[in-house]
Every structure is written in C-alpha cells, then in structure tokens.
Amino acid sequence: MTNAQVSGRSATGAGSPRAARAAHAPSRATLDEATLVVRAQDGDAGAFEELARRHQETLFRVAVRVLGERADAEDALQEALIDAWRRIGTFRGDAAFSTWMYRIVVNRCTALARRARRTEPLPPDDGPGAPPDDGRRSPERVAEVDAEMAALSRAVASLPEEQRTAWVLRELEGLGYTEISQITGAGETAVRGRIHRARGALAERMRAWR
Amino acid sequence: MALEGTDRVEPLACGRDAADVWDHAEAGTLDEHERTCPHCVRARADHDRLGGLVARMAAEPLRPPPSVLEQVMGAVVADLRPHELLHLGPDAWLGRPTAEAALRHVVDTMDGLRARRCRIEQDRVPDGVGGVGAAPVWVRMTVAARFGVDLASVTARVRQMLISAGDRTLGVPITGVDILVEDLWEEPA
Numbered sequence: 001m002t003n004a005q006v007s008g009r010s011a012t013g014a015g016s017p018r019a020a021r022a023a024h025a026p027s028r029a030t031l032d033e034a035t036l037v038v039r040a041q042d043g044d045a046g047a048f049e050e051l052a053r054r055h056q057e058t059l060f061r062v063a064v065r066v067l068g069e070r071a072d073a074e075d076a077l078q079e080a081l082i083d084a085w086r087r088i089g090t091f092r093g094d095a096a097f098s099t100w101m102y103r104i105v106v107n108r109c110t111a112l113a114r115r116a117r118r119t120e121p122l123p124p125d126d127g128p129g130a131p132p133d134d135g136r137r138s139p140e141r142v143a144e145v146d147a148e149m150a151a152l153s154r155a156v157a158s159l160p161e162e163q164r165t166a167w168v169l170r171e172l173e174g175l176g177y178t179e180i181s182q183i184t185g186a187g188e189t190a191v192r193g194r195i196h197r198a199r200g201a202l203a204e205r206m207r208a209w210r
Numbered sequence: 211m212a213l214e215g216t217d218r219v220e221p222l223a224c225g226r227d228a229a230d231v232w233d234h235a236e237a238g239t240l241d242e243h244e245r246t247c248p249h250c251v252r253a254r255a256d257h258d259r260l261g262g263l264v265a266r267m268a269a270e271p272l273r274p275p276p277s278v279l280e281q282v283m284g285a286v287v288a289d290l291r292p293h294e295l296l297h298l299g300p301d302a303w304l305g306r307p308t309a310e311a312a313l314r315h316v317v318d319t320m321d322g323l324r325a326r327r328c329r330i331e332q333d334r335v336p337d338g339v340g341g342v343g344a345a346p347v348w349v350r351m352t353v354a355a356r357f358g359v360d361l362a363s364v365t366a367r368v369r370q371m372l373i374s375a376g377d378r379t380l381g382v383p384i385t386g387v388d389i390l391v392e393d394l395w396e397e398p399a
Binding site for chain 1: 219228229232256257259260263264266267268270272273274275278279281282283285286287289290307310311314318324325326327328329352354393395
C-alpha cells in the first residue's frame with residue numbers, strides 16, 4: 001500500500017520499553033495470511049506451521065478424493081507441505097496463496113497417481129474417508145447411503161486422472177473454472193470440457209442407484 | 211491452444227452449451243428456454259440425479275491425522291540452516307532464526323504494528339577475540355502498520371524497543387535498526 005522507510009543508528013542507552021504503548025502480541029492464529037506468508041518466506045518456521053495448519057484440511061480433502069485412499073493422501077499432503085516450505089520463496093502473490101497451495105498438492109497427487117499406476121492399479125472398492133455421521137438415520141438407510149456413497153467413490157476413482165482432478169476441484173471444492181485452470185495448468189476450455197465429461201460419466205455410472 | 215476431442219463440450223441439438231445448462235441448474239439461474247427445452251431438460255436431468263449425493267460427498271469430514279503436520283514440521287526445522295548463529299560470547303551462540311523470531315515478537319506487542327521480515331547481521335567476530343562478549347549486530351525489520359498510526363513516532367518506538375530487547379533479552383548489542391513500513395492495514399469497521 002505504501003512504503004515509508006525509516007533508518008538510523010541508535011543513540012547510546014536509548015530506548016525504554018515503557019515508552020511504548022505495549023499490547024499483548026497477537027497469536028499466530030490471528031495474524032493475516034499476507035504477514036504469515038512473508039514471515040515464512042523469511043524463514044519463520046512457526047509462521048509456516050500456522051499456514052500449513054490453516055490449509056491442511058482442504059489440501060487433504062482434495063488429495064483423498066483425487067487419490068481415492070487416505071494413506072496415499074497423507075503421503076501426498078506431507079510431501080506437498082514440505083515442498084511448499086522449500087519453495088515458498090518463489091511465491092510472488094500473482095495468484096491467491098490458496099491457489100498456489102492447491103497447485104502443489106495437485107502436482108503431488110498427479111506424481112503419486114502415476115507412480116501407483118506403474119506398480120498396481122487403484123483397487124476398485126476403495127471408499128475414501130470415514131463414513132458420515134449417521135446417528136439419526138435408520139440402519140437400512142445408513143447402509144443404503146453408505147453403499148451409494150461408496151459407489152460414487154468408485155465411479156470417481158474410475159475417471160481419467162485429469163477429469164477426476166478437475167471434477168474434484170469444481171464439484172467438491174466449489175472452485176471456478178479460472179482458478180482450476182491456474183491450478184492444473186490446463187486452459188479454461190479444456191477444464192470445462194473435462195468437468196463436463198466427468199459429470200456425464202458419473203451420472204451414467206450412478207443411474208442404477210435411482 | 212489445441213484441444214483434444216474429449217476436452218470439448220459439444221453443443222446440444224438446440225444449440226445451448228450442455229456445461230452451461232448444468233452450471234445454471236446448479237446456481238438456480240436456468241432461463242425460460244433451459245427450463246422447457248427437451249434437450250436442456252435431458253441435459254440437466256443428470257445434474258438433478260447426482261446433485262444431492264455429490265453435496266453429501268463434499269460435506270463428508272476428512273481431516274488428516276496430527277502426525278502429518280508433526281512430521282512436516284520436523285522436516286522444516288531440520289531444513290533450517292544450523293550455521294546461522296549469532297555469537298554471544300566465549301563458546302556461546304544463539305540461532306539467528308530464534309533471535310529474529312524474538313524481535314518480531316517485540317514488534318507484535320506494539321499496538322498497530324505487525325512484524326514481517328527480520329534480518330540480523332552481526333559484525334565479524336575477529337579470530338581469537340571471542341572472550342569479551344557478543345559482537346554488535348544491525349537489524350533490518352519490515353512491518354505492516356494500522357492505517358492512521360503516527361509512523362514517525364511508532365518507528366522510533368520500534369527502534370527503542372528492539373535495542374532494549376537486544377540488550378536485555380538476547381544479550382546482543384544492537385548498533386542500528388532499519389525499519390521499512392511496507393504495508394498499511396485498516397481495522398474492519
């Protein structure tokens with residue numbers, strides 16, 4: 001917003017903390033993201049930890065949905081956060097910090113998925129995540145919803161990787177086409193196309209449930 | 211950019227873009243044509259079929275175990291360069307990141323200021339002259355200030371506080387402080 005530089009050499013014996021109007025230091029949890037990013041770029045590990053804490057749940061959600069498995073998603077999240085720490089000096093603020101973080105975790109997921117594909121295919125019945133809170137539903141309905149959700153998970157896992165990533169970012173994370181384009185590096189038209197194909201394929205696979 | 215055939219969205223027989231129809235159904239902004247045209251109705255039937263289930267999937271709680279962040283921070287701390295030390299006296303050293311974090315904390319305690327970058331540069335300790343105490347340091351600090359604070363007086367206070375903290379808390383004499391106010395913020399009304 002503005003730059004006002006003040007610089008100078010201290011006078012001997014200058015400075016009483018009592019002269020300043022002191023307040024309690026804000027905890028890291030209350031600091032704004034721009035300040036945390038700059039501090040992390042400056043090597044402040046505590047500031048980075050707060051950034052990681054704020055974003056980890058979102059990044060983990062994406063990783064679970066893209067990779068289809070919690071254990072792989074934990075690996076992807078861990079690698080992505082370490083990668084983010086090592087590369088945070090390259091963040092220039094051209095895109096939102098969250099977009100930058102999404103990009104790193106999506107790249108990690110892509111690398112992990114390719115590695116996994118070379119060794120063994122994803123099992124078709126990997127239901128991601130814990131079941132939802134079903135406390136108020138009948139056992140029959142709980143079983144039906146669980147089975148339907150597991151079927152959707154299998155259908156998502158069967159999508160081609162690029163479609164799956166774009167679909168997850170759009171339908172589960174609620175991101176816009178422009179941001180998904182920035183995250184995946186694909187053009188906006190391609191992103192729209194991939195999401196549309198994914199929607200059609202999932203609808204087709206879930207037809208038996210309706 | 212060249213697109214693969216599978217990346218294109220083919221228009222419906224009525225000329226509308228099927229992806230647009232889906233997005234409009236999701237946003238509740240279908241126009242008259244999209245509500246009545248049989249092609250559009252067929253295109254959005256898939257949306258109606260999947261919508262609730264996808265929303266349930268999106269709402270499922272998924273949280274990483276605490277061990278992930280613990281391991282990440284272990285790697286982060288191990289990454290910090292161990293040779294970044296300030297000399298405090300004979301056989302006594304202080305990690306530079308620790309000292310910088312302490313000075314940021316001093317700034318954070320001041321009303322209307324938030325510390326951002328902090329750099330501490332120490333004069334070279336001459337070989338064989340390690341017995342007399344810490345060599346002096348120079349501090350470069352960037353801060354964000356609340357709009358409306360008196361920048362001249364607040365930066366003077368920052369300087370005083372840092373010098374005092376150097377002496378009393380870190381045991382390192384600070385000979386100079388550069389302060390750059392790089393951003394202003396406004397309190398929400």
